[in-house]
Amino acid sequence: MSQEAPAQAVLGPSGPAPVGRSTRSGRPARKNARRRLVRTTRPWVLLSPALVLLAVLLLVPLVRVAQLSFQDYGLRELASGTTNYVGFANYLEILGSEFLWRTVLPNTVGFAFVCVVLTVTLGTVVALFLNTLGNTWRVLCSTAIMVAWAVPAVTGTYVLIWIFDPLNGLVANVLADVGIIEAGTVNWFTDRLGFYAIATLNVVHHGFPFIAITVLAGLMTVPTELYEAAKIDGAGAWRRFWKITVPMLKPVFAVVTILSTIWDFKVFTQIYLMPGGNGGNPAVFNLGVWSYIESFAQGKYGMGSAIAVLLTLILLSITVVYMRTLFKEEDL
Incomplete structure (x- = not known):
C-alpha cells in the first residue's frame, strides 16, 4: 500500500x-x-x-500654411522674421467677401461640375466605342487617346491659346473666312464664359483618356451572356446600357467621378497660364489662382494661406466621400 x-x-x-x-x-x-x-x-x-x-x-508644409493662415503675414514679416497672429481674421475676411461668393466660388464649383460631367460622359462614350473594336484596333485607338493624357497641361494650354488667339488664331481665321466675325474683333479670353469654355475644353481633352481606359477595363469584366440574353428579350442598346452596364459598373463610375471632382476643383495651370488668368482679369479667378495671387502677387501670405486651407478642407471633404464610397462598395 x-x-x-x-x-x-x-x-x-x-x-x-x-x-x-x-x-x-x-x-x-x-x-x-x-x-x-x-x-x-x-x-x-x-x-x-x-x-x-x-x-x-506634405505634412510640414501643410502645418506651416495652417500657421500662416492665422497671421497677418506679409513682406515685412517675411524680411524681419516676426509673426503677427490675428486669429480667424483672415477667414472672416474671406468668408465675408462678396468676391468669394459671386466670383471665385461660382467659378470653382461651376467649372468643376461642368468638367466632371463632360469628362465622365465623353470618357464613357469612348470606352463603349473601344469595347466594340477588335484587339488590334482597340490597342491602337487606346494608345492614340493616351497621347492626350501624356501631353503636359502646360503644352495643352499653350496650344489652345494659339488656336483661340484673337488675331492669328485658327478659330478666329476660320470664322472670319466664313463671314461670321471679323478677325481681331473678338477676344474670348476677356469674357468670363468664353474664358472658361476654353478652359473646359482643355481640361476635358486632357482628362477623358483616364476615364475611357478605366471604364473600358470595367466593361471587359461584364459577362457577354448578360448582353446576349438582353438582346434575346428585345432590349435595345440604350436599355442594355442603363439596365446592365450602369449597375455593373457603378463602383467604377463612383471612383472616376469623385477623382475627377478632386482634380477639377484644384485646377491651376490651365487657368493661370491663359490670358488674364495670372491676375489681369479677376473675374476668372478660382480658389487656387486666387490663393496664389494673394500670396505671391500681393504679398499677403496669411490671406493666401487661409484661401489654400479652405480649398484643402473642400478637397478633404471630397476625399472622405471617396473613401466612404470605396468602403461601402467593398462591403457590398
Missing part, C-alpha cells in the same frame, strides 16, 4: 503528471506573441521611409 500510493500520486488518476507543462506551454505563447508583434510592426517598418518622406514634403 505504501508503494502504490506514491505511484498513484505520480501517475495520477488519468496517467502521468505533466511535469514541467507550465514551462513548455509558456514558450509557444511567447513565440506566438513575438510573431504577432512582427506581423503588426513589419508593414509599418517597410512603410516608414515613405511615411517620413510624405511627412517632410
Whole structure:
C-alpha cells in the first residue's frame, strides 16, 4: 500500500503528471506573441521611409500654411522674421467677401461640375466605342487617346491659346473666312464664359483618356451572356446600357467621378497660364489662382494661406466621400 500510493500520486488518476507543462506551454505563447508583434510592426517598418518622406514634403508644409493662415503675414514679416497672429481674421475676411461668393466660388464649383460631367460622359462614350473594336484596333485607338493624357497641361494650354488667339488664331481665321466675325474683333479670353469654355475644353481633352481606359477595363469584366440574353428579350442598346452596364459598373463610375471632382476643383495651370488668368482679369479667378495671387502677387501670405486651407478642407471633404464610397462598395 505504501508503494502504490506514491505511484498513484505520480501517475495520477488519468496517467502521468505533466511535469514541467507550465514551462513548455509558456514558450509557444511567447513565440506566438513575438510573431504577432512582427506581423503588426513589419508593414509599418517597410512603410516608414515613405511615411517620413510624405511627412517632410506634405505634412510640414501643410502645418506651416495652417500657421500662416492665422497671421497677418506679409513682406515685412517675411524680411524681419516676426509673426503677427490675428486669429480667424483672415477667414472672416474671406468668408465675408462678396468676391468669394459671386466670383471665385461660382467659378470653382461651376467649372468643376461642368468638367466632371463632360469628362465622365465623353470618357464613357469612348470606352463603349473601344469595347466594340477588335484587339488590334482597340490597342491602337487606346494608345492614340493616351497621347492626350501624356501631353503636359502646360503644352495643352499653350496650344489652345494659339488656336483661340484673337488675331492669328485658327478659330478666329476660320470664322472670319466664313463671314461670321471679323478677325481681331473678338477676344474670348476677356469674357468670363468664353474664358472658361476654353478652359473646359482643355481640361476635358486632357482628362477623358483616364476615364475611357478605366471604364473600358470595367466593361471587359461584364459577362457577354448578360448582353446576349438582353438582346434575346428585345432590349435595345440604350436599355442594355442603363439596365446592365450602369449597375455593373457603378463602383467604377463612383471612383472616376469623385477623382475627377478632386482634380477639377484644384485646377491651376490651365487657368493661370491663359490670358488674364495670372491676375489681369479677376473675374476668372478660382480658389487656387486666387490663393496664389494673394500670396505671391500681393504679398499677403496669411490671406493666401487661409484661401489654400479652405480649398484643402473642400478637397478633404471630397476625399472622405471617396473613401466612404470605396468602403461601402467593398462591403457590398
